[in-house]
Amino acid sequence: MVKIGLIGCGAIAHTHVSNLVNHLKGEEITEVFDVVPQAAKDLIKEYQLNAHLSESVDALVNSNNVDVVMVCSRNDTHVEPILAAIQAHKYVFTEKPLATTAAACKKIIAAEVAAGQRFVQVGFMRRYDPAYQELKATIDQGLIGAPLMGYCRHFMTVPPTSYFKTENTINDSFIHESDIIHWLFKDDYASVQVQFPRPNSLNPAAELKDPQIVTVKMKQGAIVNVYLNQNSHYGYEVRCQVIGEKGIAQLPEVNRLDLHADRKIYHDVDYDWSNRFVEAYQRELQDFIDHANRQEALTGPTAWDGYIATVTSDCAIQSQKNEAVVPIELPERPELYQTKE
Amino acid sequence: MVKIGLIGCGAIAHTHVSNLVNHLKGEEITEVFDVVPQAAKDLIKEYQLNAHLSESVDALVNSNNVDVVMVCSRNDTHVEPILAAIQAHKYVFTEKPLATTAAACKKIIAAEVAAGQRFVQVGFMRRYDPAYQELKATIDQGLIGAPLMGYCRHFMTVPPTSYFKTENTINDSFIHESDIIHWLFKDDYASVQVQFPRPNSLNPAAELKDPQIVTVKMKQGAIVNVYLNQNSHYGYEVRCQVIGEKGIAQLPEVNRLDLHADRKIYHDVDYDWSNRFVEAYQRELQDFIDHANRQEALTGPTAWDGYIATVTSDCAIQSQKNEAVVPIELPERPELYQTKE
């Protein structure tokens, strides 16, 4: 029964705590911290947690009452608790991004390398989605040969106001593809380019350029085009198609009731992401807890994966300025992160 | 260039003549007859045919200006021209049904058997539909093993007034399945039963019992359920699924544009049969003409096939009275019709 210290009590924390309370096994939330103490109190009350209110990140991480740390606080505050957890030799699950700057990511990596062990799991939950896992397994088994090209769509029905900023399409949407693509293709990125197609006249946000196409090129030459669209209007959809030397593997359409009515054969499309990755969110956290309980080495997304995503997003945002191809350069991958999935 | 004598100038004649004029090759319509001469004149004018108006069925069939006969007249008038054509040793294409009574069908068969040759092709156009042909070929190749069960749907959007009669669902809709099923399963019918499920409250016709389920059982035991629905409301659809010893083969949904819109992934459904079998109508007639031009033995649906359909429909209509299982008994298949498809 692993004891969790939770940092940050916003929306994503609620998603995770709801899963912990209602679906996941082998853990209890024992300490909670938020910079706004009332948010922590409210969360404890809402889920009737038998948890203590911590006074600081440091106190929480180093509490004897905490075995592992969960970081759900604001994006730019992830580094401190992660570094503290590594120092305390405690497993830490952090929401994406690992950190908002490449420099911060490198600090975390240096700390893990120095400790000679992985402590960090980053919340790229798509890797735990059954459909993505089947896609990954199929490629790894060689059924389509080496992957050469890819085509992804990441479409929202309409943009929430929190997406009314061109950068956020990269930071909040594309970041998932930036993790998934190198995981599926087993290669590093060589460059990234963002292009803005004809703008959508139905886009309600003047400050949001939409849609966008991100083209990533990998070291061995594979090219993947990611179509990002905050204004699809027809629904929420995440698709991924990988074209290999002898075949294609792709995520299926989401499984919904087949209907014949109104002169159509159809199925409904999700309105937003809330249904699509329910299982993935549960499975990523259960996996983290199980590894903690068994004191096994973590196998989920690593700090290095988090670093790749942050660097790739930075380069994509840089490309947004002039649609240029931006090379992606990373230092050599440390021994600690060599083990392939 | 085969010379066609056309008998009957109603709706189905217009369909065929339009195909002959606009799409088919190797023929010309040289003589036309209708009991209402004006109908024949109008048809000649509409399609600008270089054709002569015949004064009688007999004159037309025996005209030196006619190589083959096409029978598109009222259902109960098919026998006379067919028998005349057989006597004149001319190929005759007749719309379904071959004849409206089993006795009349037997006369035609006796005439062909006496002549020692097939002259008749019955207009079961579905056998020329590419999708049905692929289904047939797949079964014949053994890909699904011996066929054991079947499930068909024959759905109209709403019934035209000409269907406002319970019998007509058999005579005009089921007759197609009554031909297709034994063709696909390569077996004779043992019995047929009609059942009336819960009636559709949206059915506009008090005198039409709708929907209906026809269950046919074959000599070797295969069972096929045919769901007939004149009030589907969602659209026109003809489906056929054959379950064999090691697999299933089925007609695909009709090929239509895939759309993502209005929170749905969908494609449209036909409103009526007018689009579904366009190609089949053209191909059945071209095949008849080609055989005539090459003076080859006919390979399309035979008089015996027409006889089976008429007998099976009769039994189905008998079953409509009390939903009883009605055995289907046929005399031995003459040598002339032994050659399989």
Next chain:
Amino acid sequence: MVKIGLIGCGAIAHTHVSNLVNHLKGEEITEVFDVVPQAAKDLIKEYQLNAHLSESVDALVNSNNVDVVMVCSRNDTHVEPILAAIQAHKYVFTEKPLATTAAACKKIIAAEVAAGQRFVQVGFMRRYDPAYQELKATIDQGLIGAPLMGYCRHFMTVPPTSYFKTENTINDSFIHESDIIHWLFKDDYASVQVQFPRPNSLNPAAELKDPQIVTVKMKQGAIVNVYLNQNSHYGYEVRCQVIGEKGIAQLPEVNRLDLHADRKIYHDVDYDWSNRFVEAYQRELQDFIDHANRQEALTGPTAWDGYIATVTSDCAIQSQKNEAVVPIELPERPELYQTKE
């Protein structure tokens, strides 16, 4: 935290206990009984349960250490613990069937009616399958109008030896449809008929007649054909199509990776049931536990539902003898079971 007393430690008990231990919340297994005590000991050990070994069904049901009872023992032993649980006013989850005879089912119903409250939930897990639930909701919302006809397929790849008996196709396969169909159609059965199509020559079991078609007719006239096939050879598949007055709703194909390879566009099919209803098994039990914890009235499948299934199966097995239509007669539904879903 509800305390569960478990009766019966065979295969299905392992499935449930594995779910309880690894996925479900709000319960602990406190007492275990099996007629073969070693089986109970082995199960306790395998799942490291902190549970006590009961000496009898009676001791278990009436233990202070038990809040609710789970019955996973042999089919013909369900009655005793269920009656005991009702008497003790404890909720009891029983695997299907409720009981193996109609008489025994009636005893259970009488006990519940006498107690004036539902205590029993029967393990018809399909009602908790998300796809079936979407199907049910769609019908209930009126999207396809009143349901008139249905078509179901329940196909196994090859029969396990435990299915080498013609009755078992009813008792183990059809029993699921016998529950689902009246739930979806909201009507009672009028009759049932089993027919045996042409036998499958690849069927390894001489004593198993396969395939079978069960036709159920409902009081308001709806007809549903259930195709049961223990020898599909292509894979395991459960499909259900409901045809209403203005549309069709059907379970989609199971969501699997789309592949283009080897000159095919395809997805794989399950080999057996083990993957298909994983979520349904978890959700039915979680629902039972949640109701127990909240001390709310049960809303899952009732004893009356179990009674319907047993009677319907009996009639179907009777029909297997001569393929006759067997009427289904039930006493009036007691007030206690009137509340519709």
Next chain:
Amino acid sequence: MVKIGLIGCGAIAHTHVSNLVNHLKGEEITEVFDVVPQAAKDLIKEYQLNAHLSESVDALVNSNNVDVVMVCSRNDTHVEPILAAIQAHKYVFTEKPLATTAAACKKIIAAEVAAGQRFVQVGFMRRYDPAYQELKATIDQGLIGAPLMGYCRHFMTVPPTSYFKTENTINDSFIHESDIIHWLFKDDYASVQVQFPRPNSLNPAAELKDPQIVTVKMKQGAIVNVYLNQNSHYGYEVRCQVIGEKGIAQLPEVNRLDLHADRKIYHDVDYDWSNRFVEAYQRELQDFIDHANRQEALTGPTAWDGYIATVTSDCAIQSQKNEAVVPIELPERPELYQTKE
């Protein structure tokens, strides 16, 4: 009955002549020319044409026995007969490309403009494919809003030796998309770029770089990525997806029999293009003939469309050298070609 003079008797001529002889109406081939007279003689003999062997392109085009001209000769010989036909005020159907150089295309356009009338139809047969036409109609009706992005796949199973050259992927495959995309998007190209993803190790041709991604950008900003793959290994496939402001429209998978067998649900994929566009080839030529017979203004692909395709291909081939973005510049569209589809 329009009289056709045919120039060039190679493979594509055989396709067209076979269609003319077996399927199309309202024409006869009266004159035939090939630089290798034996090829013309062989073709006349094979199809039993009642046609005269012409001695030169000029003689053929200006023969009183010729109403319209069909150009099926080598790509670099199209210009002469087209110009001659325009001068003779005869309709001319030419296989793609209109001409192999932009300069030659401009000559043709100048001749038509001078004549004040269109005489040329270019053989971009995809515009006559029913699926593409439904796609076009759907966009034009506004069902998906203004088109913003596109994604096309043009995949061959394995490259024939005639494709063992990197340029030919542009000249023989991409040329179809270069015509279709501006037709669908109703806009002119701004630029084109070719990129070479990771090479396919199963590609048999060292001199063929494969696969390729062509990115076209349109004046109003729409971006379309065309994935060209001569080595798909799984089959021949042409797909096109258009993403608009409020929805997506895409060509469906080709309609093939649905099969459940061998643990798969699947349908077969074509091996090569021979089946996919059969109907389109017939319809484009029938349309040309019908316009000639009715002496109506041509509505098929224009000389200007041919010019766009040649210029776009030239730019794409230039881009192949260094993967650069190559701007596409065209003179102003003459009045004659203004009428939108």
